[in-house]
Amino acid sequence: MEKIRLRSCALIISNGAVLLIEFRNDQDSGVHYNLPAGGVEPGETLVEAVIREAREEASVDIEVGPVAFVYEYQPTKNNNLYGETHSVSVTFQCDLKPGSTPKLPDNPDSNQTGVKWISIEELPSIQLYPEICQDIMNYYNGLPYRNYVEEHEIQRERLMGGSP
Template identity: 75%
Template structure:
């Protein structure tokens, strides 16, 4: 039976900027960004995981709101580009609690290099994983958007744009 990894993410927008976690790329000198996110631990709910991951990766306390996105990576449909674990990520619209200031945690992941507010106007110019920048912008601007995104759809769009 195939195992599925559940992930929770926090979409935090303030003053037309999005809070992102910066990581060093393994294959080159560049960086990529993720929303504060990670796997759900045994005995933990998705909301509890989003709160924990925001604290662990961005040193912030958050209030968790409604689901904004569901993202699914199915390895066989994507030629195993991100490994062999089927994963489903739930992204919640979140707000920082009063007085909570994002910063690099005391013990970050070895590949983590920063925590940054990226203006929404610049979101398309950074490497975001998963590659849902357009979906986030549509969501923030009140436009129709995909609230369920499959990785193979992203890869098909990229192939069509190349």
């Protein structure tokens, strides 16, 4: 039986910017970004996991709102691009609790280099994983967007030189 990793993610937008976690790339001197996110632990709900992950990765307390996106990575449909584990990520629209200020945690992941507010307009110029910058921009601007995204669709669009 194939195991599926369940992940929970926070989409935190404030003053026209998205809160992102900055990571050093393994293969070069560049950086990439992720939403605050991580795996759901045994006995934990998706909401409990997103609250914990936001605290662990960005040192913030959040209010969890509705689901904004569901992203699925299926290894065999992607030639194992990101490994052999099938994963499903549920991204919630979240707000910072009053007085909560994002900052690098005391004990960040070894590749985590920052916690940054990136303006909505800047999103196309950064490397975000998964590659849903346009979807986030459309979501923010009240335009149609993909609320269910499959990684192999992102890769097909990249090959065709398009965007969603």
